[in-house]
Amino acid sequence: DAGITQSPRHKVTETGTPVTLRCHQTENHRYMYWYRQDPGHGLRLIHYSYGVKDTDKGEVSDGYSVSRSKTEDFLLTLESATSSQTSVYFCAISDGTSANYGYTFGSGTRLTVV
Amino acid sequence: SQKIEQNSEALNIQEGKTATLTCNYTNYSPAYLQWYRQDPGRGPVFLLLIRENEKEKRKERLKVTFDTTLKQSLFHITASQPADSATYLCALVNSGNTPLVFGKGTRLSVIA
Numbered sequence: 014d015a016g017i018t019q020s021p022r023h024k025v026t027e028t029g030t031p032v033t034l035r036c037h038q039t040e041n042h043r044y045m046y047w048y049r050q051d052p053g054h055g056l057r058l059i060h061y062s063y064g065v066k067d068t069d070k071g072e073v074s075d076g077y078s079v080s081r082s083k084t085e086d087f088l089l090t091l092e093s094a095t096s097s098q099t100s101v102y103f104c105a106i107s108d109g110t111s112a113n114y115g116y117t118f119g120s121g122t123r124l125t126v127v
Numbered sequence: 128s129q130k131i132e133q134n135s136e137a138l139n140i141q142e143g144k145t146a147t148l149t150c151n152y153t154n155y156s157p158a159y160l161q162w163y164r165q166d167p168g169r170g171p172v173f174l175l176l177i178r179e180n181e182k183e184k185r186k187e188r189l190k191v192t193f194d195t196t197l198k199q200s201l202f203h204i205t206a207s208q209p210a211d212s213a214t215y216l217c218a219l220v221n222s223g224n225t226p227l228v229f230g231k232g233t234r235l236s237v238i239a
Contacts, residue, residue: 057229112224116173
């Protein structure tokens with residue numbers, strides 16, 4: 014999707030290993046979000062950022078950490094991957110608060126933990 | 128508990144008809160609500176945003192209503208086409224500057 018890229022697109026990893034997913038934007042948007050999408054659950058918020066070095070937890074943050082050292086990059090780290098973290102991960106950006114702006118989503122990262 | 132319910136997992140309609148998708152919420156007091164479209168293997172795409180003081184919003188063949196008394200939003204696609212087949216997600220802003228909370232979506236199939 015224009016202005017936002019996620020990497021990698023697919024990853025298979027072993028239980029217990031750390032994994033980092035990257036979200037990169039070229040839109041200079043202030044807000045960035047990480048969601049996971051699972052059958053039967055829909056999109057659930059993991060963490061979000063409202064500026065460089067400003068992050069907060071979402072609904073399903075256990076086992077995940079994030080960092081945002083530059084406006085354009087938002088990293089999601091699974092500290093010790095578990096099979097329950099097998100999912101599709103989406104990054105999203107917005108130019109302002111959810112009250113006034115829609116989100117632009119990346120294409121997603123499909124993560125399989127074996 | 129807080130819930131966002133979209134009327135059904137799947138909806139099939141004939142081409143040319145109006146599709147109506149429902150989003151009901153419980154124990155939220157959203158001031159804003161958004162609708163997204165998601166195609167298989169892709170990220171959601173923003174369609175419309177509606178505020179609590181707006182009863183209705185339109186964009187081309189799309190129309191969204193927001194009834195805070197009924198705690199419901201309706202999403203209409205008029206003159207539906209097979210290309211409208213996708214999953215449609217509603218999302219609401221619970222309060223202030225908080226991020227969007229999403230429903231599970233309704234998969235729409237428009238049959239030619």
